[in-house]
Amino acid sequence: MKKQLIFKIILSVWIVLWIFFLAREDKDGQYRMLKYFYTHDPQERIQYLLGDDLHDFLVFCKANISHGDEYELIDFENSSITHVRARYFLWPLKNLKGNSDYKIVLDKKNVDIPGYRVVKPKSALPGLLLIKEETGR
Amino acid sequence: MSFILSLFLLWITGAFLVLFFVKRQRYCCSMSEFLSLSFFLGTGITVYYMFIFGLLGVSYCIKNLSIIPAALSVLILSRYLFKTGRISEPGTRGVHSEPWNLTEKLLLTGIIFQFLWVIFLAFPVPVQAHDAVANYALKAKILFTLKGNFTEMFSLSEDAAGHFVHPLWLSVIVSWVNTFTGGDEFLANMIMPTIYIMFGILLYSLFRKIFNRAYSLLLLFAFITIHQISNYSGIIYADLPLTAFTTCAFVYFILYIKNENETQMLISSILFGFSLLIKNEALIFVGGYLFLFFIYAIKNNGLKRKLIFRNLISAIAVILAINVPWLIIKIVHGISNQYIGLTGLTADKFFENVRHIPVLLNSFQQEVFGPKKWNIFWILVIAGGIWKRRMLWKDEIFYITLYLVILMAGYVAGYMVVKVHNLYFYINTTLSRFMIHFSGITLLLLAFLSAKDIRELESFK
Numbered sequence: 001m002k003k004q005l006i007f008k009i010i011l012s013v014w015i016v017l018w019i020f021f022l023a024r025e026d027k028d029g030q031y032r033m034l035k036y037f038y039t040h041d042p043q044e045r046i047q048y049l050l051g052d053d054l055h056d057f058l059v060f061c062k063a064n065i066s067h068g069d070e071y072e073l074i075d076f077e078n079s080s081i082t083h084v085r086a087r088y089f090l091w092p093l094k095n096l097k098g099n100s101d102y103k104i105v106l107d108k109k110n111v112d113i114p115g116y117r118v119v120k121p122k123s124a125l126p127g128l129l130l131i132k133e134e135t136g137r
Numbered sequence: 138m139s140f141i142l143s144l145f146l147l148w149i150t151g152a153f154l155v156l157f158f159v160k161r162q163r164y165c166c167s168m169s170e171f172l173s174l175s176f177f178l179g180t181g182i183t184v185y186y187m188f189i190f191g192l193l194g195v196s197y198c199i200k201n202l203s204i205i206p207a208a209l210s211v212l213i214l215s216r217y218l219f220k221t222g223r224i225s226e227p228g229t230r231g232v233h234s235e236p237w238n239l240t241e242k243l244l245l246t247g248i249i250f251q252f253l254w255v256i257f258l259a260f261p262v263p264v265q266a267h268d269a270v271a272n273y274a275l276k277a278k279i280l281f282t283l284k285g286n287f288t289e290m291f292s293l294s295e296d297a298a299g300h301f302v303h304p305l306w307l308s309v310i311v312s313w314v315n316t317f318t319g320g321d322e323f324l325a326n327m328i329m330p331t332i333y334i335m336f337g338i339l340l341y342s343l344f345r346k347i348f349n350r351a352y353s354l355l356l357l358f359a360f361i362t363i364h365q366i367s368n369y370s371g372i373i374y375a376d377l378p379l380t381a382f383t384t385c386a387f388v389y390f391i392l393y394i395k396n397e398n399e400t401q402m403l404i405s406s407i408l409f410g411f412s413l414l415i416k417n418e419a420l421i422f423v424g425g426y427l428f429l430f431f432i433y434a435i436k437n438n439g440l441k442r443k444l445i446f447r448n449l450i451s452a453i454a455v456i457l458a459i460n461v462p463w464l465i466i467k468i469v470h471g472i473s474n475q476y477i478g479l480t481g482l483t484a485d486k487f488f489e490n491v492r493h494i495p496v497l498l499n500s501f502q503q504e505v506f507g508p509k510k511w512n513i514f515w516i517l518v519i520a521g522g523i524w525k526r527r528m529l530w531k532d533e534i535f536y537i538t539l540y541l542v543i544l545m546a547g548y549v550a551g552y553m554v555v556k557v558h559n560l561y562f563y564i565n566t567t568l569s570r571f572m573i574h575f576s577g578i579t580l581l582l583l584a585f586l587s588a589k590d591i592r593e594l595e596s597f598k
Contacts, residue, residue, distance in 0.1 A: 037262055088270035094293060
């Protein structure tokens with residue numbers, strides 16, 4: 001009888017905690033995000049995940065960098081979620097530190113790196129693309 | 138459809154090996170064990186030959202990747218198609234004919250709900266978690282676009298491809314799915330719920346070999362509803378696959394000790410061998426396994442001891458044979474672990490790490506007592522361990538307890554030889570994940586400790 005009671009208490013606590021943490025929205029707004037994902041197409045879901053501005057900026061960069069070329073991410077906090085998602089999104093373009101033909105600069109209105117010219121996106125996007133001058137693009 | 142096909146080809150590859158055990162070694166398994174074990178063995182065998190393809194320069198395309206599963210399918214069909222009586226062989230044991238009681242029905246409902254819930258959460262989500270995009274899914278994307286060209290992948294800088302120190306099992310499996318789905322990252326993500334569900338089914342099948350149906354369902358329900366476990370079943374991280382392989386491998390080892398069935402020892406060794414292809418942490422599990430095997434041998438006498446030593450040598454041979462292609466890849470491409478290990482670890486760094494032990498213990502107690510991730514799992518384990526402390530070192534429970542001690546010691550030692558700059562950060566970002574790795578084996582311990590008491594309850598008789 002006593003064991004039955006202990007077991008029932010333990011199982012009840014387990015089920016209550018299970019359902020509570022299952023139903024509770026996590027800090028990233030899990031269910032709001034899920035609702036969006038279930039009602040939008042794959043491309044829009046990726047855009048949502050990256051954020052509209054960053055997504056459009058990376059699409060702009062991808063369109064202006066030759067397939068398979070190397071780029072460097074500047075002012076992306078190293079190993080941050082934005083940094084690794086941008087790198088994942090940009091593949092097959094290759095991220096490289098140092099002397100790459102392209103530099104993708106985040107959150108800057110203007111930047112001057114000798115030997116590189118700035119290509120600004122047409123609309124107000126959160127970054128700049130720098131292209132090495134001798135690439136001739 | 139293409140995703141289902143990719144899973145089916147993985148499964149059929151493993152099914153061939155399981156059917157071999159059933160036919161040649163008279164191994165008895167239930168249909169659920171046959172289904173789920175085939176999946177895990179299939180993923181391991183597939184990664185094995187994809188490594189060989191990578192070494193030989195055979196490109197990853199549907200045609201090349203389908204050759205082996207197609208050949209194995211023909212062999213299976215030729216064996217079973219016209220002898221339909223044999224197809225039921227894997228299911229001849231373990232079928233429970235008694236009607237299901239209310240508790241069992243409720244537990245099964247909870248289990249099915251949890252499985253569907255995990256699918257619901259993962260289905261529409263792109264690859265998004267940190268280590269997925271930074272490592273596993275990124276490498277899968279690279280392998281997919283380079284068609285398995287290892288030379289080109291390992292010639293990339295780590296800035297482009299992530300750290301190369303991580304074994305490639307998960308990336309190769311995701312690239313397998315990518316090859317069949319044309320690189321659909323949403324479908325690639327679905328491999329994780331599949332692993333979660335297959336792990337649950339295999340774990341249940343193995344519990345059924347030890348405990349009754351109601352208790353096995355209760356154990357499965359408890360395990361899969363731990364949030365930390367289900368949270369890792371929708372993101373491309375290697376922690377859940379590692380847990381699946383090492384937990385099931387260890388349960389097979391315990392079954393081998395109980396039943397002295399050499400096929401179970403062989404399956405255990407194969408799964409442990411594959412676990413080394415998933416995460417480097419598997420080294421601790423495999424080392425502990427071989428140590429326990431040795432202890433098991435010396436606890437016996439005469440001819441039996443001789444036989445166990447022979448089996449131990451077979452286990453080492455199987456594990457080594459499974460890891461040869463990956464070791465060759467590591468040697469050819471000069472892959473070494475610059476983050477953890479004794480080489481290059483200074484005394485100052487070691488003692489600095491030792492000074493972080495209180496941080497480690499503090500993080501550990503937060504995990505244990507915080508219900509958000511682990512429900513009351515670890516509290517029950519501690520309570521069960523104290524309440525049944527006299528049982529901890531008896532019979533087969535002795536091996537489980539000793540194994541857990543070895544694992545914990547191994548992980549703490551691992552933290553102490555970390556060469557990263559900020560160990561505090563490393564502990565905070567890894568501990569809760571690392572606790573997943575030995576949660577399945579801890580559940581097994583709790584299951585043994587509580588079995589007698591639970592069986593006394595009306596619903597679990």
